[in-house]
Amino acid sequence: QVRLTESGGGSVQTGGSLRLSCTPSGYVFGRGCFGWFRQRSGSEREVAAIYTAAGDTYYHDSVEGRFTLSRDGAAGTMYLQMNKLMPEDTAMYYCVARYRYRCPAYGAAWSTYPGNTFWGQGTQVTVSS
Secondary structure, three states: OOEEEEEOOEEEEOOOOEEEEEEEEOOOOOOEEEEEEEEOOOOOOEEEEEEOOOOOEEEOOOOOOOEEEEEEOOOOEEEEEEOOOOHHHOEEEEEEEEEHHHOOOOHHHHHHOOOOOEEOOOEEEEEEO
16 A cells, blocks of 8 residues: 655745655655645645656746755655745645556646556645745
8 A cells, every 4th residue: 555645844934945755655756756746725736846757857837946856765755845935835735656657758747647646645835925
């Protein structure tokens, strides 16, 4: 059974930074595709950053240049470093993963590509102005 556990959310002021962590159980990052979704109030979940099975990293336009997705292979943990945070980054952030054979070629296609996604329980990020 796959379980993804996020941590690191919290409240910061505009311009601040946070680092989210995701620790898997029953899954190994690097053997599939993985990343982070977010859901802002009143909106659908959207891709924030995805590491594809081909080794590319996709970032949503709104976070490009400010967020960095990384993975510690030895620790088995995935991170999302978020810098220059803005109020519009306020959202619940979810760690996601798929097995390799269910990975889309492009991170932007994740939501519409068939196959099962594993989800974490989410961690709240709140950015105040």
